[in-house]
Amino acid sequence: MNSSQSSNENSKNKNVIKIPDFRKYITKKKIKDISFHSSGVHITWSDDITYSYNRFWLRENATDPETTHPDSREQLLNLLNIPDNLSILSAEITKSGSMRIVWAPLNYESFYDPSWLRFWGENRLKKNVGLPDTKLWKNFSSHDFPTVNLLEDKQEESLLKWLHHLKVYGLSVLRGIGDTTKDLEKVLEAFGIIKESNFGKVFNVKFEEEPISNAYTNIELPLHGDLCTRQFMPKYQFLHCLENSSEAGESLLADGFMLAEILKETEPLAFKALTEINVHFINKAESSDYQWVEKVIILDKSGKVVEIRMSPWLRGPVCGTEEEEEMFYKAFRTFMRLAQKNELQEKIKLQTGDLLAFDNTRVLHGRNAIGKGGKRWLRGCYMDSDDVDSALRMGRIPRLP
Ligand SMILES: [Fe+2]
Known part of the structure; x- marks a missing residue:
C-alpha cells in the first residue's frame, strides 16, 4: 500500500480505527512540534513537554487494518516483516491535530491520535500505569481506617472506592455485604477470579477440633503473610466476617513496607540481612510439601521494597553459611519485635457483613487469642492482582449482577 491508497485519517471506512486498543484516551494537550531522527520522533506538546517515540513501536501500532485488526485491535503485522532499515521520510501535524508519518523504504503512511500519543509519552516509563500510588502507614485512628459502605444503588462506585x-x-474494609455463605463469592466474582489453594477455593477460619492450620485454633496468631511457602504468594486476601461474637479475636494488621x-x-x-540472605519456607501438611527459597524482604532493582515474606512458623533452615544463619536469626527476631510494637499495628474487630481485603505481600495480618464464649467465623480466599x-x-x- 502506498500513501495515496492508505490515506485513512478522514476515511469513512468502518474498518479504520483511531486507536490501536480499546482504552479511552483523553487529553487537552495539543501537538506543538514534531521532529524526527534515525530511531523515532520527538513530539513537543502545548505545555512544552517533549516525549520520544520509537520508530518500531509507532510502526507496529499503526491503526490501518493491515497492521491492527479493527475488531480485536490486536496486531496483524508481524514485527519481523518490518524492514530493518525502517526510517521516517516525513512526520507532521495534520489539520485535525494528529501525527502523520510517511515511512521509508515502503512509502507507507500512518496516522496517530494525539490522546494515545500523549498517554504513552507520559506513562511509558511507569510500572503501575493507571493505578494510584501507595501510601505507607503506621496505624489509623478509628475514624480513618479505610472503610467503604456497600451502597445498593451505587455498587460499582462503592466497589471501586x-x-x-x-x-x-x-487494606480496606467493605461494610454491609451480607451475612450468608454466598456473599463473598458474589462480591469478588463481579470483578475477579478467586485463586484456589490447597485450603480450597474458600476457607473457613473458625475453631476446629483437629486443625490443619494454626488459623483454625483459638490461639493468638502473630503477624504473618499467607502461603510464603509458594513461589507466588497470593497477592490479595479477603476475609468475610459471618460472625464475631467472641471476646477478643480482633484482627491485627501492620504495614510491612512501613x-x-x-x-x-x-x-x-x-x-541488609533480610534483603540478602535466603531462607527455606516450608509448609507442614500430610498431603503436600510446598517449599520455596527466598529473602524475607524483597527489593526491586531500584532498592524499593516490593514484597514481604513474614512467616514466623513456616520456615525451614537458613539457606546460607553458618555466619549468615546467625545473622538471619538476629535480623528476623529484630523484625518480629518491630512488628509487635503497638504503635505500628492496627487492631480492628470485624463485624458481621464486613469484608476485609488486604495485600498479602505487603500487609502482615494476625489476630488476638479468641476468648471463650461466642463464636468467630470468617470465610476467606485469595486473588491475584491482575483483575483488581x-x-x-x-x-x-x-x-456486576
Ligand atoms: Fe493468615
Whole structure:
C-alpha cells in the first residue's frame, strides 16, 4: 500500500480505527512540534513537554487494518516483516491535530491520535500505569481506617472506592455485604477470579477440633503473610466476617513496607540481612510439601521494597553459611519485635457483613487469642492482582449482577 491508497485519517471506512486498543484516551494537550531522527520522533506538546517515540513501536501500532485488526485491535503485522532499515521520510501535524508519518523504504503512511500519543509519552516509563500510588502507614485512628459502605444503588462506585483504598493502603474494609455463605463469592466474582489453594477455593477460619492450620485454633496468631511457602504468594486476601461474637479475636494488621522502612533506618544491618540472605519456607501438611527459597524482604532493582515474606512458623533452615544463619536469626527476631510494637499495628474487630481485603505481600495480618464464649467465623480466599488492577484501570466492575 502506498500513501495515496492508505490515506485513512478522514476515511469513512468502518474498518479504520483511531486507536490501536480499546482504552479511552483523553487529553487537552495539543501537538506543538514534531521532529524526527534515525530511531523515532520527538513530539513537543502545548505545555512544552517533549516525549520520544520509537520508530518500531509507532510502526507496529499503526491503526490501518493491515497492521491492527479493527475488531480485536490486536496486531496483524508481524514485527519481523518490518524492514530493518525502517526510517521516517516525513512526520507532521495534520489539520485535525494528529501525527502523520510517511515511512521509508515502503512509502507507507500512518496516522496517530494525539490522546494515545500523549498517554504513552507520559506513562511509558511507569510500572503501575493507571493505578494510584501507595501510601505507607503506621496505624489509623478509628475514624480513618479505610472503610467503604456497600451502597445498593451505587455498587460499582462503592466497589471501586474499596479497591482503590486496597491499592493505596494495602487494606480496606467493605461494610454491609451480607451475612450468608454466598456473599463473598458474589462480591469478588463481579470483578475477579478467586485463586484456589490447597485450603480450597474458600476457607473457613473458625475453631476446629483437629486443625490443619494454626488459623483454625483459638490461639493468638502473630503477624504473618499467607502461603510464603509458594513461589507466588497470593497477592490479595479477603476475609468475610459471618460472625464475631467472641471476646477478643480482633484482627491485627501492620504495614510491612512501613516496617521495612523503619528497619532500614534503625537497624540497617538487620535490613541488609533480610534483603540478602535466603531462607527455606516450608509448609507442614500430610498431603503436600510446598517449599520455596527466598529473602524475607524483597527489593526491586531500584532498592524499593516490593514484597514481604513474614512467616514466623513456616520456615525451614537458613539457606546460607553458618555466619549468615546467625545473622538471619538476629535480623528476623529484630523484625518480629518491630512488628509487635503497638504503635505500628492496627487492631480492628470485624463485624458481621464486613469484608476485609488486604495485600498479602505487603500487609502482615494476625489476630488476638479468641476468648471463650461466642463464636468467630470468617470465610476467606485469595486473588491475584491482575483483575483488581484491571477493574481500577477501566473504572468499571465488569460483571456486576
Ligand atoms: Fe493468615
